[in-house]
Amino acid sequence: MEIAAGNRANSTTGQDELRFRIIPSIDKGKRVVTPQREHVYYVLLGERDHPTAEQVFLRAKKDMPDISMATVYNCLDALVTSGLVKQVNLDRGATRFCPNMHEHCHFYCESCGGVYDIGLTRARPEVPMPRGFKATHLELSIRGLCPDCTAKKK
Ligand SMILES: [Zn+2]
Ligand SMILES: [Zn+2]
Numbered sequence: 001m002e003i004a005a006g007n008r009a010n011s012t013t014g015q016d017e018l019r020f021r022i023i024p025s026i027d028k029g030k031r032v033v034t035p036q037r038e039h040v041y042y043v044l045l046g047e048r049d050h051p052t053a054e055q056v057f058l059r060a061k062k063d064m065p066d067i068s069m070a071t072v073y074n075c076l077d078a079l080v081t082s083g084l085v086k087q088v089n090l091d092r093g094a095t096r097f098c099p100n101m102h103e104h105c106h107f108y109c110e111s112c113g114g115v116y117d118i119g120l121t122r123a124r125p126e127v128p129m130p131r132g133f134k135a136t137h138l139e140l141s142i143r144g145l146c147p148d149c150t151a152k153k154k
Contacts, residue, residue, distance in 0.1 A: 039064050040075035041084060041099070050088055050096040050106070050115035088115065090141055105140035111149035118142065 043059045044051070051059065057072040076097055079085040088096040090108050098106075100117050107116040120140075129135055145153065 034075075036064070036067055036071050037075045037078055039067070040072060041079055044079070044085060044097055044099040048099065048117070050098050052094040052096050054094070056097060090115065105142065107142045107144065107146070109146035109149055110143055111145055111152075114146050116146060 040056060040060055043056055047059070053073060053076055054069075056076065057067070057069050060067050060072055076085065080087055080097075083101065084099065086098045086101065088098050088106055090096070090106065096115060098117070103120045104117045105120055107118050108114075109116070127135065127138070
């Protein structure tokens with residue numbers, strides 16, 4: 001398995017990616033593009049640290065003070081349905097949101113609570129399935145310490 005810290009490598013995306021991706025995807029899902037949905041998507045692309053809905057709301061409010069929590073939930077729901085954003089559920093704790101639609105798994109730092117993308121580009125982990133089971137989807141999370149927390153523990 002190739003380990004790549006996706007969060008850092010992907011941090012240069014912005015408005016262009018937004019324009020090219022959001023409009024066709026939302027149209028396809030028969031979802032209407034609204035300034036709120038664009039804005040919420042932009043917030044998610046801006047800081048790829050897997051925020052919770054509440055964190056997205058706080059960030060979205062900075063440039064759009066009128067946006068409500070209910071609207072943020074609605075926008076996140078539309079983005080997930082349109083296939084632009086993935087929900088990430090790690091045991092204990094609120095659902096987080098990830099705009100990286102490439103195949104990846106999540107590394108959860110047990111010390112600071114940070115969530116990082118780990119690319120799964122080279123090799124798919126081979127999971128032996130018992131007879132009769134058909135896997136359609138693999139969800140993998142890794143727990144441990146991020147580089148900052150590893151350095152602090154020394
Ligand atoms: Zn950490
Ligand atoms: Zn992710």
